[in-house]
Amino acid sequence: MDIVRGTNGFDVVHENGNWQLNRDTGFSPTQVTVAAVAACSGYVYDAILEKKRIDYTIENIHADFEQDQEATVRVLKKIEVTFTLKVAPENREKAEKALHLVKKSCPVAMSLDPKIEILEKVIFS
Template sequence: MKFQMQEVGFNIDLEYGNLSVSGNSDYGFRPFQLLIASIAGCSGGVLRAILEKKRINYKDIEIDAEVEREEQEPKRIKKIALTFTISGEDLNEEILEKSVKVAMKNCSMAQSVKDSIEIIEQIKIKPSQC
């Protein structure tokens, strides 16, 4: 990956488009947003694969990420709370909780930061709308 310096950040051209990264959200994604998105996207993708492998019939997965940062500079990320809202009918909460735990253990992004950032996860079950 090659990042090219710009006046207010860095850019990289990827197969799905251009990504602008900047400490100023007026000019691109902030680095902490990309870190959180990587963890949420990775864990969600692994969870999806687990649910499909277990043949659990679900309609949708939404992930809400709440971030706690240090007050002092450099405002290190201390904690990420991920809430997985899974929509479907007749979903078993215990199986979903176990599936989320397995997903987090198999998410390379979460495992990369587990010793420096506390990651907690919870699930919510939302009945499908007909």
Template sequence: MKFVMKENGFETEVEYGKLQICGDEKYGFRPYQLLVSAIAVCSGGVLRKVLEKKRLTYSDVTVTTEIERNEKKANSVEKIHMHFIITGKDLTKEVVEKCLHVTRKNCSMVQSVEGSIEITESFEIISV
């Protein structure tokens, strides 16, 4: 990837289009937002594949996040909590826990920050 400095932040061109990145969210995505998005969306995508492989019936997966940052250490991201809301049929707590365990082990973004950012998960099941 190539990042080009602009008047406000940086820009990169990816297959989908231009990505504007800036510390000021008036001009683009903030770097920490991209980091959290990568972790949450990677986890959600892996979870989706795990549910499909196990032939579980689901219609939706939503991921919400809570972020803890340390102002004393360059406002670094120290903790990300992901809450998965899974809408489906015949899903049990035990099955979803196993799916999330497999998801964590197979999410490249979670594995990339392991040991430097604490990642926690919770979930709820909405039965249809």
């Protein structure tokens, strides 16, 4: 992976078009970190639900985050990943219980400082 100086800051080089790492014209590095946790969690949750043979559709993954506003460097303090899931009512409890496996099976989440609180929630549609 290469990162180069682009017209609006730094870009991650990709054969299908560079990805701007600038919060004004793309996503900030912090936002990219949060997105990586959310996407990784989505892939992991997919795998868990498949393994448990639960018929489902992940309709949306929403990520929110908080930074420590009092610290000199505004580090991530909390990441909340919310899955909107379409699943039969009889499987909702199983799908909700499966959430506790997501964080410890996500290599991105496990690579972050353990002081960062990572919460997963599910909303059924």
